[in-house]
Amino acid sequence: MRSKLLFSLDPPKVLVFGFGLIILLGTLLLTLPSATVDGRGLPLLDALFTATSATCVTGLVVVDTGDTFTKFGEMIILSMIQIGGLGFMSFATLLAFILGKRISFKERLIIQESLNNETVEGIVRLVKRIFLFTAVIEIAGGVILSMRFSQNMAAGKAIYYGFFHAISNFNNAGFDIMGGYKGLTAYTSDPIVNITMITLISFGGIGFIVMNELYEYRRTRRLSLHSKIVLSVSGILVFAGALMIFILEYKNPSTLKPMSMTGKMFGALYQAVTPRTAGSNTLNIPDLKQSTLFLIIFLMFIGASPGSTGGGIKTTTFAILLGAVKSQIRGREDVTFFGRRVDYSIISKALTVTLIALFLVGSITMVLTITEPGKDFLMLFFEAVSAFSTVGLSMGLTPELSSYGKILILITMFAGRVGPLTLAFAVARKRKETHYRHPAGKVMIG
Template sequence: MKKLNITLDPPKILVLGFAMLILLGTFLLTLPIATEDGNGLSFINALFTATSATCVTGLVVVDTADTFSMFGELVIITLIQIGGLGFMSFATFFFFLLGKKISLKERLLLKESLNNLTIEGIVKFVRRILIFTAVIESVGGIILAIRFSFDMSIGKAVYYGFFHAISMFNNAGFDLMGGFRSLTPYVDDPTVVLTVCSLITLGGLGFIVMNELYEYRDTHRLSMHAKVVLFTTIILTCSATIFIFFLEYKNTLAPLSISGKGLGALFQAVTPRTAGANTLPIGDLTQSTLFLTIIFMFIGAGPGSTAGGIKITTFVVLIASVWSQIRGKEDVVLFKRRIVMETILKALTVTVSGLFLVIIMTMLLSITEKDFDFLMYLFEATSAFGTVGLSMGLTPELSPLGKLLIIFTMFAGRLGPLTIGFAIAMRRKPDAFRHPRGKIMIG
């Protein structure tokens, strides 16, 4: 009898791993102990919340603080932590504790899940990721806990501080402020705004970049990847802050002082990089600001980070390619380094795939959800794809079918570009022959 040999490549294992984690979270959130009323969450709402947490999105159909008990909130924050860092990183952590040796197959899985280029030093890299995460979340949690202690009891302030630190570093956007308010009560609070913005930005840089920054004191060099991520992050954050400051000056920023306006604009510039929290009411923003936010949500942050989107490196490669074509240059060059055609085509594939997903989901939402503006459908679909979590208010009003569409979009947005990239890399094989050249008119 022929033995059935079933092998799973890393992309399939990652997809199955995330799916199993979501299903486990869904089951836990349906338990009576998970909600304040003792009835548990309905399956569809539990599935939506578990998917949003695991995919570090932050879109919610029920308010986190008002609906869930502490058990439910701890389930959500655990899903966020595992989903943000990747379940393989957590599996490696337990291997460390048990003294188990990391096999070659497990190293390959780690390489793929962390979007790393090589398995060389991957175990050491994972160890550093866990240390970076613990240190950053602890520092952020302590600062926020001290600030919150002026508004609530010490115990509650510590709980709130660390919950929000973990949520924001993992770019999840879940909050405990209640009433779907997010962090709007702290719009002009420098401690909260600057701490949360720092957590979001660090989580969005990517662990590869953080590791290079840590080693910079010894190496005194940064890779082209790190330079692109850091430079683009600064440019996008600064330019968005300036645009939002002027676009919202007489709108949502009007009641604030000049410094408050600056803090409000800064937070709104940082959060679309897939964080999901907000200090300005999203539904009251001008259409210009909303459209700018949609663009930033689609771009996302750095590869190998806790953020989503097509990633800023993909965006930069495409812009550089267009600029090279306009200038009549044969090569695409960044920081005096030539970008190979394989990277350009991969960037194009990820971007077009993301665009198709957003367009299709926007169209489907416009069919399943009635009596809303088109911009709300586009905003919701882009937020789900970019695993951002910002909403103009459509999420709590979604129909069951609409919830399923957003669940799929969040899952695809978290794993889609990643697995597409893996599939391209794994399936690329030299052709046995090449067809004759063909000409087609462009433009």
């Protein structure tokens, strides 16, 4: 009965309620005494914050994951990361496969909405591919990290750490169990850990649609306009970001200056990749220069790509806006990429997503200045953008948040994960198609 009630709702409402139910279940489990090392369970608000951060694959934490939780608690967090990263509808579809049930058209529409896919055609096949890609990439990453960690810890612990961090980073969650809020700072110059983590984050961030097209490229010899934009913009942002971080932090004695040239290069590259909504870090974020922190805020706001495990306004949205600006400056009516014109409705959607995101981040930052008095503005702004873009990087503010601050940030994480447009559609009245147009009017701009 409840299932029928849930699936009778519009796809955006189903996604919002679905993620909400997972978060509530995770919250209850994290309050159990067996979930924490002290045997008391997490306080309700901290449990809700942690469950939201895990399900929304963010990584912001009010308590240190490695020091606070038992293996049971960590596995609850890891399960929420996996479900939140791939989407609860993908897991519902997998369960239907196992039980031999047919996927209805309404369910296909919900899956389409959750993956940001253009059409329902081939959506079930895509879900199957998603689980295949996820299994292969996470297992490969887990094995490599386990072998590397085994040089510093017992084999069993190394395997557990290896697979936990592989799953967390592929899903762009940013949770780590190293303890002491240290992140991966012990592996700043380690080529194996850096290359493996960067690969996991990058695959998780480009989106399953792009992964599927790359998988089929040997047969089709073609990539869609979407994939071309995602790959080109992602590459430019990563390498331009890495170069700028390298230059800005090169003489910073607290970050890159004491390192070898290899360490400097890996440190800069990792910090350029992780704002793509991964959240793990090999440099201590509070030690970065203000200029670098502002650059990271910019990269976080853009985020990953549609249909991925990451957040942000997305690389394609950023590209569309730049294309529109370029066309206006050159006096051209059409926005084009790779010889293809972008429909006006897509440009309008990109503008809507960006404005909603800016309004949300600006509002949350403003309210945080009230609930967290005495805190540096950049720290508050950094936290708000990190939460919205489901990144998980922090300048150290998260554990110090007041109760009101925690509630604000968890709401922001939730809005960022389901998407500002999806959330707006979910809370708005049912959309009605209009069969008329108002007379045109002129407005002065600029």
